[in-house]
Amino acid sequence: MAEHEKFHYRDLSELTAAVDALAAALPISEDVSALAQPVGVGRRTLPNRLAVHPMEGCDGTPDGAPGELTFRRYERFAAGGAGLIWVEATAVVGEGRANPRQLWLHAGSAAGFAELVARTRRAAEAAGFRPGLFLQLTHSGRYSKPQGRPAPIIAHHSAVLDPGTFVRPDQPVIADDALDAHVRVLLRWAERSRDGGTTPARTTSTSGGRRSARRAGMGRCRTWRRSWGTWAR
Numbered sequence: 001m002a003e004h005e006k007f008h009y010r011d012l013s014e015l016t017a018a019v020d021a022l023a024a025a026l027p028i029s030e031d032v033s034a035l036a037q038p039v040g041v042g043r044r045t046l047p048n049r050l051a052v053h054p055m056e057g058c059d060g061t062p063d064g065a066p067g068e069l070t071f072r073r074y075e076r077f078a079a080g081g082a083g084l085i086w087v088e089a090t091a092v093v094g095e096g097r098a099n100p101r102q103l104w105l106h107a108g109s110a111a112g113f114a115e116l117v118a119r120t121r122r123a124a125e126a127a128g129f130r131p132g133l134f135l136q137l138t139h140s141g142r143y144s145k146p147q148g149r150p151a152p153i154i155a156h157h158s159a160v161l162d163p164g165t166f167v168r169p170d171q172p173v174i175a176d177d178a179l180d181a182h183v184r185v186l187l188r189w190a191e192r193s194r195d196g197g198t199t200p201a202r203t204t205s206t207s208g209g210r211r212s213a214r215r216a217g218m219g220r221c222r223t224w225r226r227s228w229g230t231w232a233r
């Protein structure tokens, strides 16, 4: 058997057969009623435990607003009844976009995001649901490709990550002031998007926890140090 396998099982019997073949200690229950129970997140209660993960559709407009396919996707997610819809990675500065069609929240696109929230909520309510809407604000850092070509921005050099990306060995790291300014923009939009009907969960870093973020250069950012974890509500 391969070291890793895709989760290709089509029903429970295929899964239990694989678990038996591996002699894995993996308890399986046919009772999924627990998923229908409410769950607390910060100061909120989500109506059930099903979650739509953040998944970039790369179908925003060139200026970063949600496009027709984006609206369609979130309306469909909403009608599905998940208790949490975690809206995909959204840039707050143009140079931090992962691709030219990544969502990008800024003054010129904010109205489109408000419409996305409104249409998503309407679709959920029409189907009898009231999900929590969370918005994932990101900067793509070393993976930035705002014009479709690699244009990495780094807060530190990494012996592990640099070789797989377009980071040059002599590429300068982002200056302290620029890093701080970016985190301030991020927090401002987190606050404004909360007013617009989504809930910023808390400030973290995309890959790894606080310690790895600190090691990855964020420790030198005053605003990040002050704001870490302050948004859970």
Ligand SMILES: Cc1cc2nc3c(=O)[nH]c(=O)nc-3n(C[C@H](O)[C@H](O)[C@H](O)COP(=O)(O)O)c2cc1C
Pocket: 053, 054, 055, 056, 057, 088, 089, 136
């Ligand atoms: C097309 C696609 C887009 C994704 N976009 C994001 C994203 O915007 N933010 C994020 O944190 N994870 C993103 N992910 C990761 C998913 O949210 C999810 O955690 C992951 O796919 C689950 O793991 P699995 O694919 O191994 O089942 C994406 C995954 C896919 C397949």
